[in-house]
Amino acid sequence: MKISLSNILFALLCVALLGVALGLGSVRGWSADRDEILNAFSADGELHTLLENRGMDAANLCVVAARHLPENDADLLALSATSGTLLSGVEDAQALLDADAVITDVALRFADSLPQLTSMQQSQRDMAYLTMLSGSLGRKSSLTHNYTAMVEDFNQQLTTSLSGKIAMLLGVDIIPVPGTAD
């Protein structure tokens, strides 16, 4: 094969085009993945259903606890406010994870304190609801766990794969892992 200037230029052009295609593809793909994780709590996000279910469970626990606690109980007020945050359509991941952490803590406290109350002991129904709701809400925050797992998985793939490295070179950042990770 005759090595001419035009052939060399053509080969370089092909390589350049390949590089641009690879870079563009990487950036687009990884950016889309990143946005998906950052919007995991939006209406069509992956964790939206989980978020809503936790918010509703928290609101339901409020209903049960309110039958046995005074209106101005600090935990009751905190639970009510944070369940409202989860159900209000807020999409800020950190705010939602903070609210979720509060719900987990309050649910665990209720699981310990409410069964000591006489009124609670007299209601088998409310005891059953308390066990059910605090059991699911107090479980080491499934919302945070799921989100953290998604973020860690994304960061790992971004930093280890070739396309990920290219994307990072072209400006796609890793997602900060929430501080409340397990």
Place this chain on the structure above:
Amino acid sequence: MLKRILCLLMLCALLLCSAAQAEPRYPAQSGVTTDSAAVLSVKLLEDLRTLDKRLDKAGAPRLHIATVDFLDTADVQDYANALFTRWELADDDVLLLLCVGEERYAIAAGNGARRILPDTVLSKLMAGYLHEAFLGQQYDAAVSAFATGYVSEVCKACGVTVKVEDLFRSTSSGIFGNWAGSQKNTGASGDGESFLTREDKNSGFSLLKVILIVALLMLIFGAFRTGKKLRRPAGEDAPPPPPEAAPKPAQAEKPRYPVYFKPREKKPTPQYFKPRNPK
């Protein structure tokens, strides 16, 4: 002007809030009774299925019952209406929703059913038959009483006959007591009283009550009188024996009624006056 703008802003905020509110979790329909809170007995579920067949056969509005644990922040009436729509219930169907965890209940009915059973009647059915037992966590009794009252109203409105005497037996003793109590507590008047009369006729409750009261009175007074009479021969410490087993030799073989009435016949008045006369 400022007020109008503020009102408009508040309206917008309310609309946004309602739009942002999460949709509650609704149970999937499972037959005529969807007991997702698992508070109804198997026997009652069977009875409700039987009742549904009878109502359907009679061409009367069918009664659907749903129990849920919580409303997931929704209003109880909105939840009932949404469930009615989701389950695609017919125009002449009635849905009774019981939210166990929040101690609330509501009825959703199609337009056809409302023509037969107006809202006032449905409200009275809930207040009169359901309220007290439901709040007392007697869910079987509450649903049984409501279903019985519902059938009574439907039969009256549609001019049909639906037999319920053989249904809801296991809870019937509690139903009417609760129901009667709730009637008193809710202070139902006018139609409420007619509910009571109608129910009494259907169930035979007042007749039974009268018989029981009469029997009780007879027992008390009979025992009292017999005890008084028998105390002398039986001794001071011995408890008064039952009237049938009276050990009094003169009256042991005789039936009870002569014994009961005898003291009246020979009243002590002549003896009373005899000593006075010599004076």
